[in-house]
Amino acid sequence: MFRRDLEGRFGITVSLLAAVATVFLLLPVLFVVLHSFSPTRYFQWPPQGFSLEWHLNFYSSSMFMDAAKNSFLMALIVTPLSLVIGIPASYALVRSSFKGKAVIQQIILSPLIIPGVVTGVSLLSLLSAAGMNIGLFGLCLGMLVFALPFAIRALSANLLGLDPRIEEAARNLGAGPFRTFFAIVLPQLKSGILAASVFVFVEALDNFSIAVFLSNDSTKVLPVAAYQYIKDFDDPTVAAMATALIVMSIILVAFLEKVMGFQKSLRL
Amino acid sequence: MAKTSDRSKYLISPALLIASFIVVAYGYFALTSFFPKGPPGTQFVGTPTLDNYWRVLGSGSNQAVLFSTLGASFLISLITIAVAVPMAMVIVRAKREWVGNLIMLAIAVTFLSGGVTRAYSWLILLGNRGLINLGLTNSGIVDAPIRFLYNWSGVGISITHYLLPFAVFTLIGAVRNLNPSVEEAARSLGASRTTTFWRITMPMLLPGLMVTLVLVYSIALASFLFPMLLGGGKVRMIANQIYDRMFVEYDIPYAAATAVVFLVSAFASIWLISFVAKKIEKAVS
Incomplete structure (x- = not known):
C-alpha cells in the first residue's frame, strides 16, 4: 500500500486542521463525561470538586430506569429480528437475480432516505387508524422498519466480498441448500453479522425521531425520557446517562476492534 | 437458475412484508393530506381537497421554514465537508499509523455515543456561561458572550458535529482510491504541494466529494432533535413543523x-x- 506522508508547510496545515477537527469532534463527548461529575447544578469552570450526585440521581430515578428497561428490551427484540429477517433477504439480494429486484431493494432501503420524522408520523398514523394500541409492539415494529436497512446494508457488503464458488463447491459435493448455508455461508458472515448487530442495537437505542411518535408513558425510551428531562430540569442528570452510553459505546468499539478491526466494520 | 429465484422469493418475503407495511404507512399518510381535518380521535373526514397544500405553500412563514431548511442544510453540508477533508487525508496518508487510528477511534466513539448525548452536551457547552463562551471571554477574544443558543449558529454547529463522522467515513474511501503517482508527477514537474492539492488532488477527489455532499445533505435535511433542543422554538426546520x-x-x-x-x-x-x-x-475532467 502506497503511503505518502504529509510534509512541508502544506502537510503541517492539513495536520493542524485535522487536529482542530478532532478536538471539535471529541469536545462534546469528553465534556459531557466531565460535566456528569460536577458538584454544582450549573456548569462552573474550573470544577469545584467532584460529585456522584447526578449518577446516583440517574440510577435511582424510576423514570430513567423504566426508560432504560424499555430501551434495552426493545433493542434486544429488534436486533435479533433484524438479523433473522435481514440475513435471508441480503442473501437473496446479493446472490440471485429475479424480477423486480431493484424495486424491492429500493423499497426495503427506503427508510434510509426518508426522514425519520416522516417514517415515525406515518407509522403512528397508520397504527392509530387501524385502531391499534401502539404499545411495545408498535414501538418495536417501527424500530424494526427503521433498523432493517442498516442490517441489510452491513450484511450485503459482507456477502458481496464472499466467493460464491465455495458455496457451489459445497453443493457439488452433495450438501443441501440448508447445510451449505449453515456450514459455509453463515461462518463467513460473522463480521457482517457483528457489524449489523452493533449498528442496529446502537441505532435502536439512540433513535429519537421515530421513538418520539411511537412511545407513550408506559413504553417511554431513553432518548425521549432524556429530552423531557432536559426540558423540565436544569441539572447534569442527563450527562450521567450520556456517560453510561459513552462507556457502552467504547466497549462496543473495543469489541469490534478486537474481533474485526473497527476501520473495516465502520466502512459501510 | 429458475430454482434459485424461486427460493429467493421465500428468502426475501419477510423483509418485503416489513417493507410493504412501511410503504402502506407512507401511502396512507400521503392520502390523509388530501382531506380536511376530522374531529378529535379521527384522522380525516369529508371529500378530497387541496386546501392543506395551499396552507403549506401559500403562507410566507411556511415558505421561509422550507427554504431555510434547504439552504441551511446545504451550507452546513459544505462546512462539514471542508472540516472532513483534512481528517480523511490525515487518516489515509499520515506517516505514523497511530495518528490515523486515533482519529478513527475518536470518530467511532463519537458516532456510537448517539444524538441525544451530543445535543445535550452542545446545549451546555454553547450556553452564555458555557465552556466555549467562558474560554472566549476569559482569553479576551470577545468582550461579551456570543449567543449560540436559540439561533442558527448553535443548531448549525451541532448538526455539523453530527454529520462529520458520516462525511469522514465516506471520504476515506475516496482519498484511498486516489492514485498518488499523478500527484507525484505534478510535484516532480515543479508544482508546490498546495498547487498540487488544489489543481490535482481536489479535482480527482471531486466525485467522492459530491457523493459525500449528497449523503450529508440528505441527513442534514432530516434534522429534528438538534433544532428542537438547541433552537428552542426560535429555529425551526421542516421536521419540527411536522411534529408541531x-x-x-x-x-x-x-x-x-x-x-x-x-x-x-x-x-x-x-x-x-x-x-x-x-x-x-x-x-x-
Whole structure:
C-alpha cells in the first residue's frame, strides 16, 4: 500500500486542521463525561470538586430506569429480528437475480432516505387508524422498519466480498441448500453479522425521531425520557446517562476492534 | 437458475412484508393530506381537497421554514465537508499509523455515543456561561458572550458535529482510491504541494466529494432533535413543523401535506445537486 506522508508547510496545515477537527469532534463527548461529575447544578469552570450526585440521581430515578428497561428490551427484540429477517433477504439480494429486484431493494432501503420524522408520523398514523394500541409492539415494529436497512446494508457488503464458488463447491459435493448455508455461508458472515448487530442495537437505542411518535408513558425510551428531562430540569442528570452510553459505546468499539478491526466494520 | 429465484422469493418475503407495511404507512399518510381535518380521535373526514397544500405553500412563514431548511442544510453540508477533508487525508496518508487510528477511534466513539448525548452536551457547552463562551471571554477574544443558543449558529454547529463522522467515513474511501503517482508527477514537474492539492488532488477527489455532499445533505435535511433542543422554538426546520402540527395543533392532514411537500422538495433538491455535480465533474475532467 502506497503511503505518502504529509510534509512541508502544506502537510503541517492539513495536520493542524485535522487536529482542530478532532478536538471539535471529541469536545462534546469528553465534556459531557466531565460535566456528569460536577458538584454544582450549573456548569462552573474550573470544577469545584467532584460529585456522584447526578449518577446516583440517574440510577435511582424510576423514570430513567423504566426508560432504560424499555430501551434495552426493545433493542434486544429488534436486533435479533433484524438479523433473522435481514440475513435471508441480503442473501437473496446479493446472490440471485429475479424480477423486480431493484424495486424491492429500493423499497426495503427506503427508510434510509426518508426522514425519520416522516417514517415515525406515518407509522403512528397508520397504527392509530387501524385502531391499534401502539404499545411495545408498535414501538418495536417501527424500530424494526427503521433498523432493517442498516442490517441489510452491513450484511450485503459482507456477502458481496464472499466467493460464491465455495458455496457451489459445497453443493457439488452433495450438501443441501440448508447445510451449505449453515456450514459455509453463515461462518463467513460473522463480521457482517457483528457489524449489523452493533449498528442496529446502537441505532435502536439512540433513535429519537421515530421513538418520539411511537412511545407513550408506559413504553417511554431513553432518548425521549432524556429530552423531557432536559426540558423540565436544569441539572447534569442527563450527562450521567450520556456517560453510561459513552462507556457502552467504547466497549462496543473495543469489541469490534478486537474481533474485526473497527476501520473495516465502520466502512459501510 | 429458475430454482434459485424461486427460493429467493421465500428468502426475501419477510423483509418485503416489513417493507410493504412501511410503504402502506407512507401511502396512507400521503392520502390523509388530501382531506380536511376530522374531529378529535379521527384522522380525516369529508371529500378530497387541496386546501392543506395551499396552507403549506401559500403562507410566507411556511415558505421561509422550507427554504431555510434547504439552504441551511446545504451550507452546513459544505462546512462539514471542508472540516472532513483534512481528517480523511490525515487518516489515509499520515506517516505514523497511530495518528490515523486515533482519529478513527475518536470518530467511532463519537458516532456510537448517539444524538441525544451530543445535543445535550452542545446545549451546555454553547450556553452564555458555557465552556466555549467562558474560554472566549476569559482569553479576551470577545468582550461579551456570543449567543449560540436559540439561533442558527448553535443548531448549525451541532448538526455539523453530527454529520462529520458520516462525511469522514465516506471520504476515506475516496482519498484511498486516489492514485498518488499523478500527484507525484505534478510535484516532480515543479508544482508546490498546495498547487498540487488544489489543481490535482481536489479535482480527482471531486466525485467522492459530491457523493459525500449528497449523503450529508440528505441527513442534514432530516434534522429534528438538534433544532428542537438547541433552537428552542426560535429555529425551526421542516421536521419540527411536522411534529408541531401533529402534537400541538393535532392537525394530521396539515402535518401530512407538510411531509409530502418536504419529501418532494428534498428529492428535487437532491436531484438538482447531483445534476449540477455531474456537470461540474464533466467540466473539470
